[in-house]
Amino acid sequence: MLSANLADSLPSGAVRVKRRRSVAQRIAGREGSVAQLDVALQERQLSLRTD
Structure with a gap:
C-alpha cells in the first residue's frame, strides 16, 4: 500500500x-x-530494504 501511494503522489519515475x-x-x-x-527526488535519495 505504501509503495502504491508513494508512486501515485510523486512524479513519474521517482x-x-x-x-x-x-x-x-x-x-x-x-x-x-x-x-x-x-525514492529519488532531485539530489535526495531514500532506500528502504528488507532482508
Whole structure:
C-alpha cells in the first residue's frame, strides 16, 4: 500500500519497487512482498530494504 501511494503522489519515475515472489505467489498471480523501495527526488535519495 505504501509503495502504491508513494508512486501515485510523486512524479513519474521517482519511485522504484523491487518485489520478492515465491513460486506459490507466481502461480497464484500475486505481486509478492516488497523487498526494496527506492525514492529519488532531485539530489535526495531514500532506500528502504528488507532482508
